[in-house]
Amino acid sequence: MIISGHTRLIAHLGYPTASFKAPMIYNPWLAHCEADVKVVPMGVKPEDYAALVPALFSMTNIVGALVTMPHKMATCGLVDQLSPTAAIAGACNAIRREADGSLRGDMFDGEGFVLGIKRKGFQPQGARAQVFGCGGVGSAIAASLAAAGVSTLTLFDTSLSAAEALAQRLHQHYPRLEIVLMQRDPAAQDLVVNATPLGMKADDPLPLDVSRLSPRTWVGEVVMSVEYTPLLRAAQALGCPIQRGTDMLFEMIPAYLEFFQLPVATPEQLRERAEIRY
C-alpha cells in the first residue's frame, strides 16, 4: 500500500521514538485490508506536546493518535472527552477526532494487559497483584486489574504522590478493593507487573527484587524495546509464568482498531504479519 495524497494518518506520539513497535504491527495489517491509513511515528518532547496536539488535529487527513511515553497523562488535559477507563487511569493512549471536530481520549493499555494474561491462564478474580510504576501505563493496568476483580492491589512508585493519586482514583471507583501503598516486596503476590521504564536501557537496574519472587507468581512487563527484558529473563529462570510487553500491545490493538473505525484483527492475525525488529 503506497503512500499517496489519499493516505490518512494515525500519529504515533511519544519520545523517544526508537523503540516504537506499533507502526510495524498496524501498517502490515492495514495494507493487507487495503485500508489507506498509515501509522507514522512523530517524536515530540514533553515541552512541545501541548502545542502539537491541536495543530496535529487541524490536519485534514488525520484519523487519530496513538499516545505513548511520556505523554499519556498529559493527554487527559488536551482532549475534550475522556472514556471512563481513561478517567480512572488518569491517562490516555489513544485520541480520536470526532465528526464535530472534538477530541476523545481513551486508554487500552490496561485492557490489553489483562486480556493477555487471562488468555495465558491467569485468573484475576480474587488475586493479589502488585504494580511497579504509577504513571500512565501503570495506572491503566491497575484500573483494569481492579475491574477484573483482583482483591488486593499493591502500588509502588518512586513518587509517593503519584501512587497516592492513583490509589485515590481507584478507591473512588472500587471502594471494596484493598490497596497497599509503597510496598516493594513481591513475595506472596499472584501477579507482579513492571510498569516503569526500567529495562529499556541495557544498564537499568531491575525494577524489583527478583530473589523474593515465588515461582508461582506471574510476572508481566510493559517495556517492549527488547522482547525479553532482564526482569523477564530472571522470572523465566525461576519458572514464573510471564507476559512480554508486546503481548500487551498485540492484545490491545483490536480495541484500538475498533476505536479508529478500522478493520479489526485478532492478535493472531496481527502477529502473523507484524514486522517487529528489536
Next chain:
Amino acid sequence: MIISGHTRLIAHLGYPTASFKAPMIYNPWLAHCEADVKVVPMGVKPEDYAALVPALFSMTNIVGALVTMPHKMATCGLVDQLSPTAAIAGACNAIRREADGSLRGDMFDGEGFVLGIKRKGFQPQGARAQVFGCGGVGSAIAASLAAAGVSTLTLFDTSLSAAEALAQRLHQHYPRLEIVLMQRDPAAQDLVVNATPLGMKADDPLPLDVSRLSPRTWVGEVVMSVEYTPLLRAAQALGCPIQRGTDMLFEMIPAYLEFFQLPVATPEQLRERAEIRY
C-alpha cells in the same frame, strides 16, 4: 522500507491533498537507497497553517517539508531565512530545519520548470515568455525564466496587485528585463506557462485562448492532477511542444533531495521507480 520508530519524516503540506504526487516519487527512491525517510501527506487549510508549521518542526524526527498550494507564499513569513530564489519568488516550496533549530525556506518550482524545458530543447536566452498566474509557483517560474535570460516576461493574474508585486520584485533583480503586465493574448510568445490551478477540475475553463497560440510556441503546465490537462491536449493538437506538470516535478526533485541532504537521483532514476497514479 517499513515505517518504524527510526523513520524520519518529510511533511508534504498542502490542501487539498488528493492530487499530491511527491510521496509516490520520493518514497520508492528513498526505499531503493535504504534511506529511512518517508514523505507523508499532511493536509492543512490556510487558516491552520501558521500554527501548524512551528508545531510540526518541534517533532524530533522531522527532516523538512515540501510545501504546495495554497501555502507557498505564506511560508515566507514562517521561516527564519529565505534563499535568494525564494525571496525573489515571494514563495517557498521547501522548508528545512537547520542544526540550530532555525527554519530555512527555498523554492525549486522555477528551477524544475526551466531545467525541464531546456532539456527538451527550449532556449530561454532572449525568448519572449508569458506566465498565467502570479501566485507561488508562477512567481517562481517567472523568477527562474528571468535568471535564464528571457528578454520579455508577460504576466497575467486575476489579481492585478499580485501581478504588480511580482513585476516589482523581478524589476529589482533584473532591471533590464522587459515586463508586460496583464496581457492575455498568447500570440507571438515563444513560451506560455499555465501557473494557475485551472485544469485541476474537469469543468475548469482553459487558462488562455488557445485559438491564438502559434504551433511554434512552447506550452508549459504546472497542474499535475491529470497527466495531460485540456490546455496541453489543445496545444498538442496544434503541434506545440509541451511540458507537463509532472515534468517540472521530476526535474526539481534532485534539488530538493540535495536540500534535504538525502541521496540524490536523476529525473530518470526517479521516473523509473515512481508509482504515480492519476
